[in-house]
Amino acid sequence: MAALGTARCLFQSFYRVKDVQRIRKTLLKCNARTFCDETSVKEPAGGAKPRFTDAAVQDILTRITGLDLQKVFRPIKQEMKPPTYKLMTDEQLEQAIQFATEEAKKQLQMPPVLPERKPINDVLAVDKILDGMDTAKYVFTDITYSIPHRERFIVVREPDGTLRKATWEERDRLVQVYFPKRGRKLMPHVLFKEENLKIVFSQDRHEDVLNLCLVQFEPDSADYIRVHEATYEDLEKNGKYNLLRSTRHFGGLAWYLVNARRVDGLIADMLRRDMLQDAISLVSLFHMVHPHSESAQEATSQQATGTDLLKIYSQKESQRSGYIELALQAYEEKAAEGSAS
Amino acid sequence: MVHLSSHLLKKYHNGYVVIRLALAGHKQANRPFYRIVAAHNKRSRDGKYIEQLGSFDPLPNIYNEKLVGFNFDRIKYWIGCGAHLTKPVAKLLGLSGFFPLHPMTVTEAERRRAQAKLAETAAGTEDPQQEEQKQADV
Numbered sequence: 439m440a441a442l443g444t445a446r447c448l449f450q451s452f453y454r455v456k457d458v459q460r461i462r463k464t465l466l467k468c469n470a471r472t473f474c475d476e477t478s479v480k481e482p483a484g485g486a487k488p489r490f491t492d493a494a495v496q497d498i499l500t501r502i503t504g505l506d507l508q509k510v511f512r513p514i515k516q517e518m519k520p521p522t523y524k525l526m527t528d529e530q531l532e533q534a535i536q537f538a539t540e541e542a543k544k545q546l547q548m549p550p551v552l553p554e555r556k557p558i559n560d561v562l563a564v565d566k567i568l569d570g571m572d573t574a575k576y577v578f579t580d581i582t583y584s585i586p587h588r589e590r591f592i593v594v595r596e597p598d599g600t601l602r603k604a605t606w607e608e609r610d611r612l613v614q615v616y617f618p619k620r621g622r623k624l625m626p627h628v629l630f631k632e633e634n635l636k637i638v639f640s641q642d643r644h645e646d647v648l649n650l651c652l653v654q655f656e657p658d659s660a661d662y663i664r665v666h667e668a669t670y671e672d673l674e675k676n677g678k679y680n681l682l683r684s685t686r687h688f689g690g691l692a693w694y695l696v697n698a699r700r701v702d703g704l705i706a707d708m709l710r711r712d713m714l715q716d717a718i719s720l721v722s723l724f725h726m727v728h729p730h731s732e733s734a735q736e737a738t739s740q741q742a743t744g745t746d747l748l749k750i751y752s753q754k755e756s757q758r759s760g761y762i763e764l765a766l767q768a769y770e771e772k773a774a775e776g777s778a779s
Numbered sequence: 780m781v782h783l784s785s786h787l788l789k790k791y792h793n794g795y796v797v798i799r800l801a802l803a804g805h806k807q808a809n810r811p812f813y814r815i816v817a818a819h820n821k822r823s824r825d826g827k828y829i830e831q832l833g834s835f836d837p838l839p840n841i842y843n844e845k846l847v848g849f850n851f852d853r854i855k856y857w858i859g860c861g862a863h864l865t866k867p868v869a870k871l872l873g874l875s876g877f878f879p880l881h882p883m884t885v886t887e888a889e890r891r892r893a894q895a896k897l898a899e900t901a902a903g904t905e906d907p908q909q910e911e912q913k914q915a916d917v
Contacts, residue, residue: 468886532899546811563876565880566889567885567888567889568880568884568885568887570888570891570892570895571887571888572845573839573843574843574844574845575839575844575845576844576845576847576871576875577846578847578874578876579846579847579849579853580848580849581833581848581849582850582851582853583848583850584852591851593875593876594844595874595875599888601876615846630880643910691840710882
């Protein structure tokens with residue numbers, strides 16, 4: 439009970455209330471840096487699996503993410519500042535809205551999806567003569583300012599004399615010690631443990647969890663992937679896709695579901711909210727990623743577009759085909775009524 | 780205007796640049812922290828230095844690690860300029876793999892092992908003696 443109480447206190451004094459602008463800027467900086475760090479072999483050689491970073495894939499994902507200005511710039515708990523009022527002509531208002539759209543697009547940049555990094559097990563030297571030289575390990579870091587963090591030399595001399603390269607966790611921690619990044623802590627937040635994640639999910643705070651995770655962990659670390667998978671699983675189980683709809687994490691969610699072949703819930707949700715175009719692009723993305731599935735082959739043979747794609751998908755692939763077909767029928771009736779009246 | 784002090788130091792006083800450990804945070808008792816620093820030889824240990832090249836924390840942290848940071852780029856520059864190294868810095872660089880191992884590190888390790896062995900044998904001979912005494916008392 440006491441643990442629950444303290445956990446609740448922790449989450450209420452959550453980072454949302456602290457200066458949010460700082461965290462927003464950190465998120466933007468994180469994103470730019472990690473995109474640059476990526477290796478850039480991206481063209482799919484005919485028949486190879488399309489990756490997260492392909493232009494076509496990114497295009498579809500940005501389209502289904504949507505751009506709800508009201509949600510992106512929604513009021514967040516900040517320090518109280520008196521509001522500023524500006525008198526604008528219509529032209530200036532349009533320009534301001536354009537500017538806001540571009541800012542929103544920058545804020546909706548998708549964080550990278552990378553495969554999990556392989557552990558480092560490199561031993562540089564084994565010096566048995568040094569056995570028992572000290573009770574503690576010595577960790578040597580290269581503090582040269584102009585090397586990228588991935589290429590830094592971080593080396594550990596164990597008390598038994600072996601000189602080995604530091605593991606990924608040690609590397610992250612030491613880089614944070616010598617080159618601290620805003621928002622990142624040396625020990626990860628208590629939030630990222632399993633039990634605490636469940637509590638936060640029940641409070642519908644998935645977006646906050648993902649933002650914290652993005653700031654704290656590297657995109658290819660095991661913790662980052664674990665937290666993201668847990669969040670996506672929970673969202674999919676409860677069908678709460680709308681929580682992430684106009685945020686930068688929606689692309690990642692869609693990519694994960696498409697790769698796991700469990701897009702039915704998402705399509706059903708989109709049809710319920712009358713987002714037919716999004717549903718069609720999602721199905722086309724599915725066909726791009728799994729070109730050997732039955733529905734993909736049907737679609738290419740029939741050259742189907744629009745609602746036909748959805749029908750083929752619901753017949754061939756989905757487990758909830760009944761629901762999708764019903765929703766399609768309802769949509770078509772509404773469209774017919776709309777055009778009739 | 781050429782700075783005369785360094786030329787004077789070199790030629791007249793035969794001073795040189797040294798890479799050594801300087802104690803930082805002298806206001807805190809019992810909590811040493813060293814800066815690895817390039818300074819003139821005759822300066823005081825904690826006084827004005829030319830450049831800081833790293834740090835060394837001699838107390839282990841919660842993960843039982845002693846953290847050492849080296850700016851290898853600048854260390855190479857200063858060694859290229861003819862800086863000398865003190866023994867502790869040479870030992871640390873040897874442990875890090877940048878230099879070959881310092882012979883004193885090996886000697887210290889051997890001495891520690893010898894002491895540990897002595898302590899073991901002492902403990903070993905003490906225990907049987909204590910047991911004998913207890914049995915004698917009983």
